[in-house]
Amino acid sequence: MSVNKLLVAGAGQMGAGIAQVAAVAGLDVVMIDVADEFIAKGMAGIEKGLGRLVDKGRMEADARDAALARIATSTDLAAGADADLFVEAAPESVEIKKGLFERAAATLRDDAILASNTSSLPIGDLARFVTDPSRFVGIHFFNPVPLMALVEVVVGAETSQATVAAARGFAEAVGKTPITVKDSPGFVVNRILFPMINEAAAAYHEKVASAQDIDTGMKLGANWPMGPLALADLVGLDTTCAILETLERELGDAKYRPSPALTELRDAGRLGRKSGSGFYDYGK
DSSP states (O other): OOOOEEEEEOOSHHHHHHHHHHHHTTOEEEEEOSSHHHHHHHHHHHHHHHHHHHHTTSSOHHHHHHHHHTEEEESOGGGGTTOSEEEEOOOSOHHHHHHHHHHHHHHSOTTOEEEEOOSSSOHHHHHTTSSOGGGEEEEEEOSSTTTOOEEEEEEOTTOOHHHHHHHHHHHHHTTOEEEEEESOTTTTHHHHHHHHHHHHHHHHHTTSSOHHHHHHHHHHHSOOSSOHHHHHHHHOHHHHHHHHHHHHHHHTOGGGSOOHHHHHHHHTTOOBTTTTBSSSBOOO
């Protein structure tokens, strides 16, 4: 099955990024969210991102305009009822995702693929909310979606091979490189990455070095393009904590428990770039 029309639930950073790369690749897109203000913010981000590409000479203005014209928006999931693929990019809340998947399964065609962009929740658990788990799959993009080349295609116990093939084909069609991953907490990248971020946060908490020196050490000593604490700020410290807490719960190992440096910043509302401060201040 080829994907020609995409329905994205969530107009935040991830959902808007997925909508952007799909529209640029020539797919028709419907992007939904619970309120017009969230949709407007998501579209503004897409317009800004495509505008930068035009300014840098990496996209023609006509191509930008055509991509934007391929994105429709709504607060009603039924606006994308004829989509070939539904991708949920909502917050990491099982209850929110449950409602979305139940409505999507009841609204879209019986042969439409249902997918989650979850970064940590088990695909098998989410598949319980749809009538046919064989068409359910994880399609995990990375942030920022337009720049990151990888997609993890996460295979649940009941995911069909046809669904896996369609998900991989969709990832390739929007210019990404897919890897196929067994349904397991954190999948591949986050299972490895977030304990490393957590260890950097622990070093910061223990005053081993400043945030800047920890990040400089990992950039120059381990060839990371971005330091782990700056990366946590980019991901969002609430999301970082949620992923680590999921790993701790699902794997039953306290080594994944978020460092106090992360939880204290999160509880203070310092969530990183999106709130204006985290390990660093961003002047918002």
